């Protein structure tokens with residue numbers, strides 16, 4: 001019987017990174033098991049292919065959540081990658097570190113080591129800046145050490161898009177809030193009222 005130094009179940013985002021790190025650290029025999037098939041597919045290689053793979057059972061487990069009281073008892077759709085690369089092969093390729101205060105909240109709730117200053121060095125280890133540094137006030141936070149290619153976002157364009165999005169949300173929210181108030185139970189109206197009307 002063959003033997004291995006390490007067996008990894010699931011060749012998704014985490015599984016592939018672990019395999020790659022183990023190889024870099026000198027492990028010779030690694031078994032990486034994956035339930036899905038090859039990622040050599042047209043709609044996986046094409047960034048916009050996300051729209052197709054979102055509901056393709058050949059590459060997507062297409063799970064359904066349990067009925068959710070917060071959704072008036074409905075089930076949410078939970079896509080998950082069933083393919084080499086896992087959900088990372090069918091995702092939207094958006095990269096954000098997350099909000100610093102969220103990490104700090106987790107640390108303050110009793111999780112030492114999860115504050116933003118604790119996790120930031122790991123983001124920096126993973127990231128490699130690939131383009132303009134002059135367009136974002138956050139550009140200096142990106143380093144060039146890691147293998148993940150990231151670019152600073154264009155804050156000016158982001159501000160325009162955010163302003164347009166807020167205006168659209170406000171208009172939809174006020175219409176929804178009026179419709180909700182007349183037709184739906186108060187619990188369902190509540191989220192609408194939290195939007196910037």
Ligand SMILES: Cc1cc2nc3c(=O)[nH]c(=O)nc-3n(C[C@H](O)[C@H](O)[C@H](O)COP(=O)(O)OP(=O)(O)OC[C@H]3O[C@@H](n4cnc5c(N)ncnc54)[C@H](O)[C@@H]3O)c2cc1C
Pocket residue numbers: 009010011012013014015033034035036054079080081082083084085086087088090091092093094095096
């Ligand atoms: C549609 C979609 C869009 C997303 N967009 C973004 C985005 O834009 N930005 C972002 O940061 N994140 C995004 N995500 C989330 C991100 O892709 C996931 O959080 C991340 O890939 C999860 O990594 P993972 O290793 O935990 O799991 P996965 O990458 O899902 O890997 C799990 C792997 O295990 C395999 N597996 C399961 N059971 C078995 C078994 N019994 N035997 C063998 N193999 C098994 C699965 O087939 C899968 O390949 C998105 C996710 C989805 C589904």
